[in-house]
Amino acid sequence: MQNTQADASARDAEQAWRKAKQLEQALIELLQQALPASGLCTVGKPLTEQQKRGESRLALCCSLPLLQKKKRKDTIVAFLDFQISLAGDGVPLLESTAQPLGAVLHIAHWTCEFSFDYDAYVGFPATGWQPWLNQAGRLLRWEDDESPFGDEWTYSLRLDALSADEGLLRQVVLQPVLALLEGAPAEQALPDGLPGLIRYVDIPAADGLQDLRVTG
DSSP states (O other), rough: OHHHHHHHHHHHHHHHHHHHHHHHHHHHHHHHHHHHHTSEEEEEEEEEEEEEEEEEEEEEEEEEEEEETTTTTEEEEEEEEEEESSSSGGBBBBTTTBBOOEEEEEEEEESSSSBBTTTBBBOGGGGHHHHHHTTTTTTTEOOOOOTTTOSEEEEEEEEEGSSSHHHHHIIIIIHHHHHHHHTOOOHHHSTTTTBBBBBEEEEEEEOEEEEEEOOO
């Protein structure tokens, strides 16, 4: 019985990882085509990493360099990052139970690439991220003056609401990303009915810091 359960768990984990990789590839292809078409920027070569615990694959991340011309040369001005966390510290905790929400997709505009090796990724608890601005419970924003697209930001989606369908990814990733890069407010870029949208709640932590929980 134990071997049967272990085999089933291994199959489930492999299936979840295949779905994550399919989603990663679909997002890369969509963003590489659509971001340059928007006229905002061109896109450099994707940078990818995996997060593991022993032999278990917990998460993957991908960073797309956003390029603009400076003195006739393509220059990285920011990154569009995304992270698919199936388990591990990239999965936020529910406000109601303090239990892991489940697999998630984080999308971010940062001035650096995501990296598990260098601790530059969405990981919880969030006490080390201070200070953020939680906008309408759906967009985490950090003041920044380095990117031509304004402040750094991150939003998150439940993975069980997503697939590699291009129409869905345009709705939940591409359209919000373009709107946010152009300065749209959180409620406009991330409307209430957006499939899979995760709501963040600030909660007090030790030493006067803040942490985050989610409501789904």
